[in-house]
Amino acid sequence: MSEQFHDDPLKVAEAWMGEGRPVAVATVVETWGSAPRPVGSHLVIDADSNFEGSVSGGCVEGAVIADALDVIETGEPKMLEFGVADETAWRVGLSCGGRIRVYVERIG
């Protein structure tokens, strides 16, 4: 749908890459229960914390961006998991009660 190509994270990532900016891609790979964004959703992040897209509709983006900066630096991919804030060790959580796994990797 035309909407999907508007501010499309993967196109943004390619454009950033073309400008020589280091880029990380975060992808929702699994969801349990009610999750705000479907599996396959992307958030792309550059080394200056600029980002485009969404993996949770705002609940955990801050934490994902922080990890993405690490991933950009080390080049080592990370698997992040977020659930309801109280039930997990994570400082941030999903208020909707669902659980998501987010894979964060550097491009190149």
Place this chain on the structure above:
Amino acid sequence: MDPLSLKKLNAARAAREAIALVTDLGDGRDRVVKEGDPVAGELGDALARTFQTGKSGVVTVDGRDFFINVHLPPPRLVVIGAVHISQAMAPMAALAGYDMEIIDPRTAFATPERFEGVRLDDDWPEDVLKLRPLDPYCALCAVTHDPKIDDYPLKAALEAKCFYVGALGSRKTHGKRVERLLAEGVPQAAIDTIAAPIGLDIGASSPAEIAVAVLAQVIEAFRKREIVSGKAAA
């Protein structure tokens, strides 16, 4: 992610090709697979299923986790007939995220003034569809009432396996249409998939209401298409 994979993904999506990125979650390596590309073993089976359903997910093959992220082309909505229904439907389709275009060889109908901001071709469907062929990610609505204009694109849409094919007209009009399509050699099973009378039965009366009914039926066909294709595969 391999930068080349990202470029391949974006190029395929721009060309309306179904494509998937397969990432080995163990070592982070990835590869791009197009619909129909041969991939052996269990991973190949999983890929085939994923292309059919459009649902991305993690699969475990030989103890290794792979994430398959599938990208299916965005649906195109082709309307035959620059009539009042299509006039009302164009802005609704745009809001719902469908790329709508209109084909009508009758130049008195197909004027840019009546269809601002919509792709409009005032040529015969035969000619337009040769240049921009239909595919399974297209919906076709024939709403001119004129067999000379509607019949060819209906046949083409059934052959291209469009996810939705609808035709305006009463049951009587459709009965005659079925006879013509059969005479043209279109299989009965294919003809049976045409939505006719067109649109969900919500008692629509005005052109705008009919447009709502048609668009809702198109959305239903798209969102539920994996169930249909699942049946076809069984």
